[in-house]
Amino acid sequence: MAALNYTGVSHTVFHLLGVPGLEDQHVWISIPFFISYVTALLGNSLLIFIIVTKHSLQQPMYFFVCMLAGADIVLSTCIVPQALAVFWFHAGEISLDRCITQVFFLSSSFIYESGILLVMAFDHYIAICCSLRYTTALTCTLIGKIGVTLILRSCCTLFPVIFLLKRLTFCKSNILPNTACKHIVLARLSCDDIRVNIWYGFLVHDVNFGHIFIYLHTHTQ
Template identity: 55%
Template sequence: MEALNQNSSQPASFLLLGMAGLEDLHTWLSIPFCLMYIAALLGNFVLLFVILTERSLHEPMYLFLAMLAAADLVLSSSTVPKALSIFWSLSKEMSFHACLTQMFFTHLSFIAESTILLAMAFDRYMAICNPLRYTTVFTHSAVAKIGLAAIARSFCVMFPTIFLLRRLPYCGHNVMPHTYCEHMGIARLACADISVNIWYGFATTLLSPGLDIVLIGISYVLILQAVFRLSSKDAQLKAVGTCSSHACVIFVFYTPAFFSFFTHRFGHNVPHHVHILLANFYVLLPPVLNPVVYTMKNKRIREKLSRVLFRTRQVR
């Protein structure tokens, strides 16, 4: 009977307000959001197409990059279209189950991307610190298993949150001052104790992206130690160059995400619209900037990209 009462108290839909406090700027905010989303779609689709069609790029580092592009597409497409719909006043409502689905895929793609970045850091560590074992460790089979492990890990972390949110009574509270549904944003609408949700969210953040960034940091310390032991200055610059694009992507990915996480929990004096802006930055900035960083920093990708575009123009 209690479960039935809780079920009946789930709202049929949520009303998303967008940038609460900045409603007058919604139309103007939609312009950079729309342009950045188009850039993210184009950049990641082109990157995926080039890597998948060019057999010479079927190497571990580039296959991980293709996985990263796929995760970026899911991350941005899970959130930005609804945000634009809110900004343009097309639809501000989202059903309860659609909201849980959006939350699930948003967080799943974020954790998967963090796992892929960790795998890329290990890839660079093996390539620089233990190059003789690189080809035996990073086979195509191993890369495929790492990709599946990233999805499985994300699924296992996020699946319990669906039940943690479904068990809560909401007492008719359905107004969410946000552009998309996220775990704690939904939980805070409940009229019951949400301490389990809070601790689970905190634990998963520390044990998923939190642990990943620590392991990435350790791998880069070991990489730098190996680089500085190289006798040749050219060899040092080449080794640093191979890691620079990955380091830029790590900075772009984790900085807004952790800043959003900590201000959301401890920055009680930070205005609410700043929280929402930060939450949008970490789902939009990496998908936009990752293809740009890797294209600018990686000579082989630039060459293959220009070859594919040139070939396409010739066919036309």
Template identity: 55%
Template sequence: MPLFNLTSLRPATFNLAGIPGMEKLHIWISIPFCSMYLASLLGNGVLLFVIRTERSLHQPMYLFLSMLAIADLMLSTTTLPKMLALFWFSAGEISFSGCLTQMFFLHFSFSAESVILLAMAFDRFVAICYPLQYAAMLTQSAVVKTGMVALLRSFCIIFPCIFLLKRLPFCGHNVIPHTYCEHMGIARLACADISINILYGLAVPFAAIVVDVVLIAVSYVLILLALFRLPSRTARHKAFNTCGSHICVILLFYIPAFFTILTHRFGREIPHHVHILLANLYVLFPPLLNPIVYGVRTQEIREKVVKVFICPKSNFLQE
């Protein structure tokens, strides 16, 4: 198709419709959504501040946790402000480039978070199975390189989606029945064959996430085998407890993600508004619950939060 015709068939703006069939409830739905978003900003912000200011937490496990908090903030902030503007002010209009930008950072942060969870599983594997080599293997340089790999892999996977969408004509179709822009939601508006979008959007990112899940599972199988070889029951409990928070975060991240993907692809009998609600909760729950899980289950973080925010004066006097 000639370039000028393609450009003329590309809408200047898209309109986000929100949750179809529940438009009258948008204001009420926005209350818990806004509360969860603010709580996630607070929780992840506190986590980042404590890890940044406390030198004793400048260890691989907590540096990976800070990366996870940044990815969580990106995931929720990419979608929630525009979603709340839609709910409160019916401001669902978003430019074509703005929609693609939102789509990119949404999928990018999801992919990056998956790599970070894999890195955290490797961190626990080395700490438990090879404790004497831990300091030599997981240096600060190795942690930084892992973060760069997460960014690079996510960029390489998601960036082609922009060009796959920009090549499509839309024939004036610009209403997205969703609260945010995502790859297949945009592609389905096109008046052309989207087989490549479907294939790429499902196969490549899904395959990358499945590889991460398999490697995480292998890591924890090896960890469990190592734990069973420990002679002391107390030692086994202590070692497994260090993995408990990470296991909870993995479940919080992957179970809603796979459930959302599978119901979206195969759950044709599920009402569309249920799909949209599940997709909204997916971008809210992990950023909200991850800092709570680590704050409650990790003694070092609990102690540092108390030190920094609850009784800073007494700690200053002790010093």
């Protein structure tokens, strides 16, 4: 794919459109977004509180559920507040650095969740095959190390995306037909060769959906 000719001017500010073609319905569209976000915040926060405070629930599987609930809070917070700002106040203007930051946290939260699902699949396997050693094998210290490892893994996986986007010159347009910034959608506004972005996005996507498949497979046996 040959790079297109451009003047060297790169957009540093972008505009999120929300839901293109339904701008007059944004207020109504925002209602399920708002209800879902409040429900996610309250539900996941309550779940974390119950698991942390109730001694009988302080077991490996529930700790992993607690991590998953925390990741869900971060993931929804990366998306919904920005979407509501677009729907309610037409505040779709976002800087390039802020847009890349949103891409990083949005994607890394998803990768963190997929990693937790993979660990929960192995937890399910150990509970069945090594039930007598289950509590001694998965100690609180080990679970904490697993949680930190998953955070580092998700951040390191998405770290190259920052440089893959920062190297691009965004000269085509500064209009994003979404409610949030996404890696490939943002990259397609560049006049540069984005094949590396596309292949890296496919790689991350396939690996993490593989984790979800493993989780579903182990929990349907």
